[in-house]
Amino acid sequence: MDINALRQITYGLYVVGTSDNGRPTGCIINTCFQVTSENPIVAISMNKNNYTHDAILRHRRFSLAILAEESDASLITTFGFQCGRDRNKYEGRDYSWQHDTPVLKGKFAGHIICELLHVADNETHDVFFARVIDTLPDDGTPMTYAYYHQVIKGRAPKNAPTYVAEPETPNTPETPRPQSTKRYVCEVCGYIHEGELTDDFKCPVCQAPRSCFKEI
Incomplete structure (x- = not known):
């Protein structure tokens, strides 16, 4: 089956946050x-392997920060490519507690606060149906998944429902790649850079140094 048609379905990007026994935790969906x-009722899809998935089941409430094109790009690295089992992703970030859920401050397209109603099992993922109990408007331009891929040049983490493994093309002596078309991937957040890297280059998404880039 050719799944390329599925890539035409539109998506946004959200930071979902909840309370982990009083500690804030969250991830990108x-x-x-x-x-x-x-x-209103909304539904979100979450991989069962996500630590935030289990925290929502325990706490029964969560917040959704709708990422904007103007949002701090490091949010994607922290909440999308790091695990709440190992660290407090909210450490060093400005946030408040609203309805017993963590709400990030900054530039967003808005916030939605929800109370879990029921869960639908979908093999690797669960769909959470939740009642909207409050909203916090903002004026950012919503970041679409297409914008994330095409402008920020980010990749989907493995737990995302839209993840597709992309094989790397080896740079062998038999198939040399012209200097002008070298491509490097950030091993922290997945950002792909085309062209040479200067010694002081930093990832535009997560600010990782040049040493974190690998040629692909």
Whole structure:
């Protein structure tokens, strides 16, 4: 089956946050949609391996920060490519508690606070259906998944429902690559850079140094 048609489905990017026994934890998701209009219900898809998945099941409430094109790009690195089991992703970030959920401050397209209603099992992922109990508007331009891939040049983490493994093309003596088309991937966040890297180069997404880049 050719799954390329699935890549035309539109998505956004969101930081979902919840309480882990009083400690804030969260992750990046790309699947959220509104189910009902009156007394609104939304649904989000989460990989069962995500630490935030289990924290939401325990706490039953979560917040959604709708990422904007103007949002701090390091949010994607911290919440999308690091694990809440190992670290507090909110450490050093400005946030407040709203309805017993962590709400990030900064430039976003808005915030939604939800209470879990029920869960639908979908093999590797669960779909959480939740009642919207509050919203916090903002005026950022919503970041689409297409913008993330095409402008920021980021990749989907393995736990994302849209993840597709992309084989690397080896740079062998038999298939030399012209200097002008060298490509490097950031091993921290997955950003792909085309062209040479200067000694003082930093990843535009996560600010990782040149040493964190590998030629592909």
